[in-house]
Amino acid sequence: MYQQGVDVLMRDEGFDNVGSTATNVADGFTIVAVGDLMVRRPVTKNRTAGFGPIAEILRDADATFGNLETNIFDIRAFTGSPQAEHGGSYHVGPPELGPDLKAMGFNVLARANNHSFDWGVEGMRETSRVLDQNGIIHAGVGDNLAQAGAARYLETARGRVALVSFAATFTPMSRACDQAGEAPGRPGLAALRLANSIVVSPEMIQDLKRIRDALPDSMPGREDQDQVVLAGATYKTGDQVKYSFRADPRDAADILRNVRQGKQFSDFLIATNHGHEPGNWSQELPDYEQSFAHALIDAGADAYVGHGPHQLRGIEIYKGRPIFYSLGNFIFDNLQTVEGADYFDEFGMNPKVDTVADLLVEAMKEFPGAVYYESIITVSRFEQNQLAELRLYPVELGYSKRLANRGVPCLAPMPQAEAILRRLQKLSKPFGTEITIENGVGVIRLNTVGTNSRDDAAGSHVCAAD
Template sequence: MHDEPEFVEVLEKLRHSDFTYAHIETNFGHFSEVDAPARSDQIGSYFMTDPQVAHDLHWAGVDIASLANNHSFDYGVKGIASSIRHCDEAGIKHAGTGSDLEEAREPAYLETKNGRVALVSTSTGNKSHEWATHPKASLPGRPGVNALRARTRYVIGQEAARQLKEIGSQLGILREHHMNVEGSSGLLRNAEDGEFSLAMPNDQSTTGSNLFTPSDHFEVQTTADPRDKEGNLRSIAEAATMADLVLVAHHFSVSEGGRGDTAPGFVREFAHAAIDAGADVFIGHGWHKTLGIEIYNGKPIVYGLGNFFAQSEFVRRVPFDAYESWGHDVDRLTTLTPAAHPLHPGLTAGNLTWWSSAVLNFVFSGGKLAEIEMTPVELGREVSREAPLHRPVGSGDAPLTDGRPYIATGENAQAILERYQRLSADLGTELVIDGEVGRIRL
C-alpha cells in the first residue's frame, strides 16, 4: 500500500538485479503452529512474523535468503519448520536451518538466466540446544541452525594470571591440566599447555566458556571451531562445483568485548577461508551495524550489512520470558502488552547505526567482480547519535519508528557513505563517494 517515491525507488533497486539476497532475522508462522518460546535467559526480542511478509519480500524482489541466526530457534523446532515452509510457499530459496545438520548446512540453489547461484548460511552465538546435529543409528538428528561455534581465549599478563589463579584456587574453581576435580567436565578440552580455566557454576557440566592464557599482554582471541569450519568449507566447495556464483552468509551475534567497528578474529578467519574454498561474496551480519568491506583475492567481504527493515517494535505477541528478562512485573502478566517499554534492544536514540544501511549492488563481468554500487537508506530516523525520529508510528510516550527503508539523501546519505568509506579504508579498500552513491571499483 506504500507508494512514497523514496520507498518505491528502494523496491525498484531490489527488483532490478538478476537476483536479490536478504538475511531474514525472524521466523515466519502463525502462533497456532509453533512451539512455546525455546529460550529464557536472553534479554532480547522473540520474533514471529505473519507469513504474508514472506510473500511481500518475494514481491519486493528477494529471491534467496539466509535463515541461520540467533533468533532462528525462538519458537523451537516448529518455528524452524514453519519458517522453512512459508519461505518455500513464497518462492524464496533459503539456507542455514533444517531438520538436521546436513540439511541446515547444505547450499541453497537459485536458477537465473545468467547462471546458477548458491548460498551457504551459518550462525555464531546460538545456545547449544539450537545447534543442528546429525542422526545416529535410531536417534534422529536435532533440527536447528548450521552453527559455526567460536572458541575464545583470554590472554592476560603474567601477574594478572598469577592473581587470577590464586583467586580461583581460594574459591575452589581453578582448573588446570594436572587436576582431577569433579565439576570440570570438558573445561580444558581445548586448552593448550599453561592455560587454565575457572569452573564457573553454570559451566561445570559443559565444555566451558573461559580459557586464560598467561602472556605479556592483554587480548581477547577468537577462532572458529575447526570441525564447524571444516564442515562449512565442504558445503562451500560443493556450491562452487555446482553453481556459477557462491554466496556465504555468516550471522554472528558475539564479539570480543563491545560491538565495535571491527569484526572479531574468528569472523575474519572464516571469511578468508570461505573465499579460498570457492565463495564469490561473503556477507556478514548480526551486530546491526554497518561495517567495512574488504576485497580479498578479488572477492568482496562485507563484514556488516546493518539493518534494512527494523520493525521489531511491532511484534504482535511477546512471551513471558521477554517481559521477565526486561524487568517487568510478570505477576501482572495479563495486564502487560507488547506496547510495554522496554522490550527490545537497540531501538532507542543514541544508536548511530541501527536505523540505516545501504542497498549493495554487485556487478560482475566475465565472472569477476567489477564494481560495488552502494545506495544508502534510512529507516525513519536521522543518521546521527541522537537519531531524532522523523517517521513516527503511534502516539505513546515513546513513539515507534516506521522502520522501512527510504533512499537516504543529504546529510543522512553522506553520514552512511562516509562511515562505509572510513571502515573500508581500514581494510585496504577504496570507496569513492559519487554524489549520494558509493562505489568500489576493481
C-alpha cells in the same frame, strides 16, 4: 589455520573443472546484498515510508539476498510455542510476509541466526513452508545438520546461484546434528561454534592465578603457564586486552565442504555468516573471521556476507571477490504485537499489565543511537566473470520516528548519506579498500569492463517526511 582443510577440499578428483572455484556467470550479473531483516509487517504497500525506490534497487538484480531474522506464521493457528531459549525477543511476523518479501525483490535468504528457533521446530518449519510457497530460496536450517548446512540453489538468467548459510551466534539448543547409529538427527541450524577466550596482560594473568589458587576447588598446575581457566572463562596472555575466538575445526571443515560442493553445482556461491562477536557494540570484526572468510573464498565462495552486530563493519576485496563483514540492519521493525512470557520476565514486566510496546521500548535501549539505524544496500556487478564494480546505497531506518513507524529503510538524504559512507570508508581502510563517494553513492571499482547499468538518480529519492 584453515588452509590445510582448504587444500584437502581442493584435491584433484580426476574430473575436468570439478574443483573449479572460478566465477561462471554471464556478463552483467548483479547481486544485491543487505543485512538483517527483522521484519514483522508487510512494507511494500506503505507508500509513505519511502520504500518504493529501495524496492526498485532490490528488484533490479539477478540475486537479491538478505538475512531473515523472523519466523513467519499465523499465531492464531500456530501449534508450537515460544521456546525457553530465545535470540533476544521472540521474532514473528504474519504469513503476508512471504509474498511481501517476494514483492520487495528477495529471492534468496539466510536462515541460520540466533532467532531461527525462537518458536521451536514448528516455527522453523512453518517459516520454510511460507518461503517455499512464495518461491524464495533459503538455507541454513533443516531437519538435521546435513540439510541445514547444504547449499540451496536459485536459477537466474545469468547463472545458477548457491547459498550456504551458517551462524556463529545462536542459542545452544538450536544447533542441528546428524544421525548417529539408531539415534536420529536433530532439527536446527548450521552452526559455527566458537571457543571464546579473554586476552589479558601477563601481570593480569598472575592476579587471576592467585584468585584461582585461593578457591576451594582449585586444581593448579594443569594449565599452560600463559593460560588460566577461572569460573568457566579462559584467559590467556597477549599484548592487548580483548576477546579472542577460535572456530571449531569440525564445524569449519563441514562448512568448507558444503561451500566446495555448492560451487561444484553452481555458477556463483554466496557464503553467509550470522555472528554478533565480539559484541553488538563493536565495529571491528572478531579475530577469527577474516581468515575464515578468506578460506571460504578459497574453497569456492564468490561473495562472503556477514550480518549480526546490528551495525556496519568494513568491506574487503579478496582475490577480486567481495567480503562484507557486516551489513547492519536493513529492516529493524519493532511493530510486533506478540511476545513470549519469558521475555516479559527478563524485564520485570507483567503481560497482563504492560504492553508489548512497553516491553520493546525497554529492550531497544540496547541499541542507543542512529548508528544502528543506518546501513547500506550493496550492488555487485560482474563482467567477464570478474567483479567490475560495487555500488553502495546508504539507507536510514527512521531512528527519530515513533516506535510504530521506525525500522523500515529509505534512501538516506544527502548529508546523512555522505556521513554513512565516510564511516564506511574509515571502517574499510584497514582492508585496503578504497570507496569513492559520487552523488551520495559509494563506489568501489575493480576494472573498467562494461558500463554501469544503474541510474544514479535513485539517490535523489529519499525518505518521505513524517
